[in-house]
Amino acid sequence: MSLVPVYGLLAEFDNPTDLLLAARRAHEEGYRKMDGYSPFPVEGLAEAMGFERDRMPLVVLIGGLLGCVGGYLMQWWISAVSYPINSGGKPYNSWPAFLVVTFEVTILCAALSALFGMLGLNGLPMPYHPLFHSARFEFATRDRFFLCIEASDPRFELTQTRRFLEGLGGHGVSEVPY
């Protein structure tokens, strides 16, 4: 490790294919603490770096089920327990009439958990990140593709890792300070 605290080494590529190949090589090499950065979703990139469990569907399922059960129970409690009104001789718990609102509340809760679940699992909002120190990194939201091997990886060694990244055929490797 060097004396200056380093977040990681950032290698730059100009197309998604090179980035994906580099990520795959780095994973084969034994690196685990790394991430790829691209201006649009690159299919298979996260998987190439060993990302397997995408828990988004589970989060949305839980949100949707809570909304569904909660939405129905709310209507049942209001219409049959707290404020029963005889409307056209229908039973107090007139479930067919409650389906529409149950459906709407299900969708609402599922959608809220989709957005906030995505943000939460991704650790956003995160206004500060060491990568934003890198001068080149602003092109990750334009037309450049980056692979960052982080210094916290047990196999990380500044000179060796740099040599490894340079051997991947990118457009230069730079240190990302903390």
Next chain:
Amino acid sequence: MEQKDRVEEISVRHGRPPVMAPGHTFATITDKISSIVLTRPVSLGWMLGVGFASLWAFILLFAVSYLFYQGVGIWGVNIPVAWGFAIVNFVWWVGIGHAGTLISAILLLLRQSWRNSINRFAEAMTLFAVACAGMFPVLHLGRPWLAYWLFPYPNTMNVWPQFRSPLVWDVFAVSTYFTVSLLFWYQGLIPDLATLRDRAVNRHTRTIYGFLAMGWRGSARHWKRYHTAYLILAGLATPLVLSVHTVVSYDFTIAVVPGWHSTIFPPFFVAGAIYSGFAMVLILAIPIRYFYGLEDFVTMRHLENSGMIMLATGLIVAYGYIMEPFMAWLSGNKYDMYQFWDRAHGPYWWVFLSLITMNVVIPQVLWIPKVRRNPAWLFLISLDVLIGMWIERFVIVVISLHRDFLTSSWGMYYPTRWDWFTLLGTVGFFFMCMLLFLRVLPMISIFELRELLPEAEVKVEP
């Protein structure tokens, strides 16, 4: 998507115009769209447009203030026609919103890549249209300051909403629709806001876009979850958008009024909603691509496809127009039969005639490919369809109510100047919001356009 398909999408196929003009790269797409927000000077035309639209928004404010002061008596509503313009406008605006969700969610699930260049501003259109729609039921309440009574919240009066009423369903449907549309729109914006943050030259804009982008950095793991969440949101918005106008139609069908009590209403309303929504998409897209020089991204292909969707949904609507009287006659119910006779022969016959002309007859010119590929023609037909769909709601609301079971309670409805000010005021408010949106947010989804390029394809085995 296979690479072959992708290249084909870009290239000219079967003589049809491409989705995106050739020659673009990730960088040119990014710079072109973000520069509209970041560096393009404010033009005189935009200022005049916003000024004129805001003038009407102020007229809306004026009309609403007077309404709050005086009460709904300033409108033309009466007994028997208690619903009047407020509900006509509500249904019209909600319907317009539907095209935005259709483009952003349903066409995403159907992998229609041409949607990528029009989904952003179509979603903005949805939000602003639903905002306009949401005003009307509240204004129509009579005591609009008590609108929050519609929501179930614990209160000292110990009363709750009636969940067997379609009007309460509607509150949930429209508010859910607005919220989900907003979430979907915002999620789509996050990567583009990060692009604007990184491209911004001035410190203040960088701070604002940086705040809104929430530190997005395009990480592969983030993209993975992002993409899953985006598809799930699309999957949720798809049944939602179909349900919204269905629930709006329940406001009518659950009632016993002749002309309203009909099982064809839900699909008929949804088709009509998409019909008018695409008309509004074209009314916005045609000037936007012209004034902002976006012909490369919003090509003739988009205009033509929108025209074809309008033609198809218009035919479904026409089928509804035929089935309504057919079912009335088949039922043998004299009140239903009279209602449809009255539409064509009663005092509002000329409204009904203009409905058929504008919604059924004139749009048939869209069968002609030359018309579908001519922006000026498309613009005029869209205008015709928008007005036609507004008239449709007038026919449903007003003509059905003005003569129902008892001849002694028949009446007529005439809108007042305040009805017109409120309607045109919301149109002004809508265009004011759209014009402001064009200046401050990327009107085309940048990251989704990048995905359309052949270079975006990963050329290795997974």
